[in-house]
Every structure is written in C-alpha cells, then in structure tokens.
Amino acid sequence: MLPITDFLSCTDPLDEFDSLSYHQTRHAKTYVTGLAAARSRTVTGIAREVLPAGSDRTLNKFPTEYDWDEDQLNHERLEELQKHGETRWSQDGYIVIDDSVFQRTGKELPGAGKFYDHTEGEPVWGQDLVYSFYTDDKTSYPLVFRQYKKADDEDQDDADETKYDLSREMVTELEEEVGVPADGTV
Structure with missing residues (x-):
C-alpha cells in the first residue's frame, strides 16, 4: 500500500x-x-x-x-456538525443514552472493576462507559460520554454518582452548554 x-x-x-x-x-x-x-x-x-x-x-x-481540554474539543466538534444541514440536529431528533462494558485485564486501570455485562450475562472485569449519541432521520453521531465508577472504589472522587446521575449530567451539559434540543428528562 x-x-x-x-x-x-x-x-x-x-x-x-x-x-x-x-x-x-x-x-x-x-x-x-x-x-x-x-x-x-x-x-x-x-x-x-x-x-x-x-x-x-x-x-x-x-x-x-x-x-x-477534551470537553472544549468535543464542544467545538459538535458546533462544527451544526454548520452542515445533514448533521444539524432538529426538534425531531433524539438523544440516546446507553452504557457499555469494555472487558479489560489491567487491575490498575482508572475506574476498572466488576461490572455486569449484558452480552456475557455475568459480571466481567472492565470499564463501564455511559454515553450519549444524537440520532434523527438523516444522521447519527456520538455526543458525550462519562466513565461510570463503582461506588465501592475508594480511589474515585466521584464514585458515588450513579449511571442515572451521569445521564442527567450529560443531558444538562448537552442542553445548556452545547444547545442540543432536549427536554431534560432521563
């Protein structure tokens, strides 16, 4: 090549x-x-x-x-997407929120722990990402993500946040800071 x-x-x-x-x-x-x-x-x-x-x-x-600043870079990326008709969000679009467990082997990885993996049907060692993406009838793309950290991990400052808390935080950020049309309900 x-x-x-x-x-x-x-x-x-x-x-x-x-x-x-x-x-x-x-x-x-x-x-x-x-x-x-x-x-x-x-x-x-x-x-x-x-x-x-x-x-x-x-x-x-x-x-x-x-x-x-990863957040500023992501905001600039989303602003760029709004300059183009095929990627501009509309009132008919949706913010989809989900999470995925990524299996890992390293014990020292930030936020790593035992998480229930729906694809495996059992807990696995890995990292759990809560993410959001935008979709409508013309486009789909990722918006933001947050790493979920288990509440029993003493090393994590924000380990008391639930996945629902992270989801609400993402929707608020997307609505208030970025301007994604959303009604703020999770």
Missing part, C-alpha cells in the same frame, strides 16, 4: 478549533486520517502509513502527555 502523504480533507475544520495548539492539531489530523484511511489503525501503524505523523513516539504523546 502506498503511504498517505497528506491529511484527508475532512480534517480541515480542526484547523479552526481553539482547543488545540498547532502541533496538537497536526496530531489530531494524523489520527483522523489514519483511522479513516490507514490499513493499520494502531499508533505505530498510523505513524508508519501517514507520512506527516513523524514517529510513533511523538504521535503517542498527543493522547497520553499533551495537556488539552
């Missing part, structure tokens, strides 16, 4: 985001290009196939070491 020598045009809006520095923008564009077009979607594979990436070590610093 020939190497990818430039970023995909779908990454152009990232140039206008205030939440990312110049270098962070280049890394974000590299990731998006690699996830969409590279054969190997690992950090090493993206760095190897997307030539503007530089080294895999440098590319890996973007999600692991750089200081950036």
Whole structure:
C-alpha cells in the first residue's frame, strides 16, 4: 500500500478549533486520517502509513502527555456538525443514552472493576462507559460520554454518582452548554 502523504480533507475544520495548539492539531489530523484511511489503525501503524505523523513516539504523546481540554474539543466538534444541514440536529431528533462494558485485564486501570455485562450475562472485569449519541432521520453521531465508577472504589472522587446521575449530567451539559434540543428528562 502506498503511504498517505497528506491529511484527508475532512480534517480541515480542526484547523479552526481553539482547543488545540498547532502541533496538537497536526496530531489530531494524523489520527483522523489514519483511522479513516490507514490499513493499520494502531499508533505505530498510523505513524508508519501517514507520512506527516513523524514517529510513533511523538504521535503517542498527543493522547497520553499533551495537556488539552477534551470537553472544549468535543464542544467545538459538535458546533462544527451544526454548520452542515445533514448533521444539524432538529426538534425531531433524539438523544440516546446507553452504557457499555469494555472487558479489560489491567487491575490498575482508572475506574476498572466488576461490572455486569449484558452480552456475557455475568459480571466481567472492565470499564463501564455511559454515553450519549444524537440520532434523527438523516444522521447519527456520538455526543458525550462519562466513565461510570463503582461506588465501592475508594480511589474515585466521584464514585458515588450513579449511571442515572451521569445521564442527567450529560443531558444538562448537552442542553445548556452545547444547545442540543432536549427536554431534560432521563
């Protein structure tokens, strides 16, 4: 396969985001290009196939070491989606909230614990994400997510929040800060 020598045009809006520095923008564009077009979607594979990436070590610093505001980046992403008719939300759309358990093996992962996995029919060791996405008759895309942390985990500051609390928090954020049309009921 020939190497990818430039970023995909779908990454152009990232140039206008205030939440990312110049270098962070280049890394974000590299990731998006690699996830969409590279054969190997690992950090090493993206760095190897997307030539503007530089080294895999440098590319890996973007999600692991750089200081950036994920919430602001997500808000800017959602604002960009509202500029286009096919992704603009409408009063006929829905905010869907669900959760998924992702099985893990590491005992030191943040928020990891025993969670009931409906697909397995039993508790598994993993991480539980509560997420929301928008859908209507023309489009669907993710909005926000929160990691659910078990109440019995002493290391977690917000471990007393339930999944319902996280859901309400997400709907409030989406309604008040982002402007998603929602009635605030969960």
